Amino acid sequence: MIISEIIRIIEKQLNLSQNTINSETTFEEISSWDSLNHAVIINLIEQHFDINFELDEMLDFENIEDIRKAVAQKIN
Amino acid sequence: MINNNEIKFYIEKNLIDFFLIFKNSENIDYYTNDNFCFINNKKYSWPNFILNSNISSKNLLDNIIEISKLIKTNKAPKYWAVNSDLAKEFLIEIKKQDFLPIVKWSGMYLNISNKQNFIVSKNFTIQKISNREQLKNWLKIVNEQIYKTDKLKLYFFEAALKNKSVEMYLGYYNKVPVATSLLYTSSSYSGLYMIATKDEYRKKGFGTAITIHAINKAIEVGNTKFVLHATKLGKPVYEKMGFKEYNNIYIYCKNI
Numbered sequence: 001m002i003i004s005e006i007i008r009i010i011e012k013q014l015n016l017s018q019n020t021i022n023s024e025t026t027f028e029e030i031s032s033w034d035s036l037n038h039a040v041i042i043n044l045i046e047q048h049f050d051i052n053f054e055l056d057e058m059l060d061f062e063n064i065e066d067i068r069k070a071v072a073q074k075i076n
Numbered sequence: 077m078i079n080n081n082e083i084k085f086y087i088e089k090n091l092i093d094f095f096l097i098f099k100n101s102e103n104i105d106y107y108t109n110d111n112f113c114f115i116n117n118k119k120y121s122w123p124n125f126i127l128n129s130n131i132s133s134k135n136l137l138d139n140i141i142e143i144s145k146l147i148k149t150n151k152a153p154k155y156w157a158v159n160s161d162l163a164k165e166f167l168i169e170i171k172k173q174d175f176l177p178i179v180k181w182s183g184m185y186l187n188i189s190n191k192q193n194f195i196v197s198k199n200f201t202i203q204k205i206s207n208r209e210q211l212k213n214w215l216k217i218v219n220e221q222i223y224k225t226d227k228l229k230l231y232f233f234e235a236a237l238k239n240k241s242v243e244m245y246l247g248y249y250n251k252v253p254v255a256t257s258l259l260y261t262s263s264s265y266s267g268l269y270m271i272a273t274k275d276e277y278r279k280k281g282f283g284t285a286i287t288i289h290a291i292n293k294a295i296e297v298g299n300t301k302f303v304l305h306a307t308k309l310g311k312p313v314y315e316k317m318g319f320k321e322y323n324n325i326y327i328y329c330k331n332i
Contacts, residue, residue: 036329039176043331055167055326059180060308 002049002075003068009044010064013037026063042067049075078187078301084323087183087303088159090267091325092127094260097239098232107152111139114146116153122227124153125327136166140173147330154332159183160324175328181305184319189300191292192317196285197249204293205244211237213253214246221256221272243293244270247286255282259290266294268304284313 003023010021014032027033042058045051045067051074061067095115099106103119112128131139146152156175158166160183205211211233219226236242241262247255254277258270268290273283291302305325306314315321 035178036176036331039178039329040331043176055177056180056324059177059326 002071003064005048006045006064006067006071009048010041013041013044021064023065023068024063027061045071051075080322083185083303084159084161084183086263086265086301087185087305087322088325090260090262090265090303091157091305093262094267094269095123095125095127097236097242097260098123101232101235105151107146111135112143114152116151120227120229122223122229123232124155126152126156128156128158131162131166136169140169140175144173144330147332154330156328156330158326158328160326170328174331176331177326178329179307179327181307181325181327182311182321183323183325184304184306184311184314185322186291186302186314186317186319187300188291188302188318189295191295192288194281194285194288196281199250200247200254200280200282200285202245202247202286202289205237205246208234210246211244214244214256217246217253217256217274218270218272221274222270243290245286245290245293247273247282247289249277249280249282255286257286257290259294261294261299264299265301265303266291266299268302271304271310284317287314287317 007021010016011018014030014037021030027038042053042061046053049071051071053070057070061070092113096106098104099115103117105116105118107114111130112126114126116124126143143152143156147154158170203210205214212230215228215230215233219228233244237244241260243259245257246253255273256270257268260267260269268287271283271287294302302319304314304319311321
């Protein structure tokens with residue numbers, strides 16, 4: 001499942017406990033989510049799925065579901 | 077008639093010139109060569125940017141590697157402001173060198189020669205900053221609303237206050253300081269910076285009012301060309317004032 005892989009990457013990068021975030025979580029709800037962590041996480045997701053996001057696309061993500069949709073679109 | 081390339085150039089130039097007004101301040105390192113420059117505060121984290129306008133595909137990789145070395149040895153800041161007109165190969169190469177995009181600003185421009193009206197509560201007044209007390213109040217709002225920390229230090233802006241190209245404005249609602257703006261003019265282009273409104277006073281037109289006030293003051297002395305660098309949230313507000321997007325400035329951070 002794409003979503004569980006994305007969540008695992010985010011939890012690892014931000015040292016979050018399991019099950020604290022889900023597909024509906026917005027970045028604003030995660031206190032440690034800042035602009036640098038955003039960029040690092042997106043970079044890790046690109047590497048994990050072997051995809052590349054457009055520059056504007058990656059800066060426009062506002063929640064985990066946005067990332068999931070974009071990943072799904074690229075790997076399909 | 078001004079062409080789009082000139083507008084794009086001055087959108088970036090105004091930003092670079094604005095940061096460089098702080099280059100002679102205490103604790104600041106300033107470095108420049110033919111291709112890029114940077115301003116680096118050794119004590120605080122602002123205004124720390126690598127700024128460039130002259131990196132071409134010929135010297136691309138050499139410059140990125142040179143900058144990376146300077147960052148690794150703490151000589152250069154890790155934030156790099158890059159304009160969207162740089163070649164795509166630059167954006168690919170910069171990513172390979174572990175620079176990650178963290179922020180996008182819309183480079184916007186407005187040509188206007190008639191003073192604008194704004195409708196706002198009669199209890200809202202605007203003062204040009206002329207003393208330290210006003211400046212402290214101005215800085216408190218900018219730090220709280222834009223930077224979420226006390227990132228900007230008073231001594232920088234005390235120096236800026238003496239700079240004739242800079243004017244800072246503070247908006248009061250019922251005598252309480254609530255909104256800020258800064259106007260910086262360089263090469264006949266006036267840049268708008270540090271536009272902020274305290275959370276609890278938003279949606280009352282104060283941000284628009286203090287922006288238009290700064291524009292009107294510039295028009296009074298004959299300036300007609302205005303630029304700003306908007307965040308995603310601010311862009312629709314400036315579009316309503318007539319500003320149009322011409323390019324983007326991306327802030328990259330070296331992931332070290």
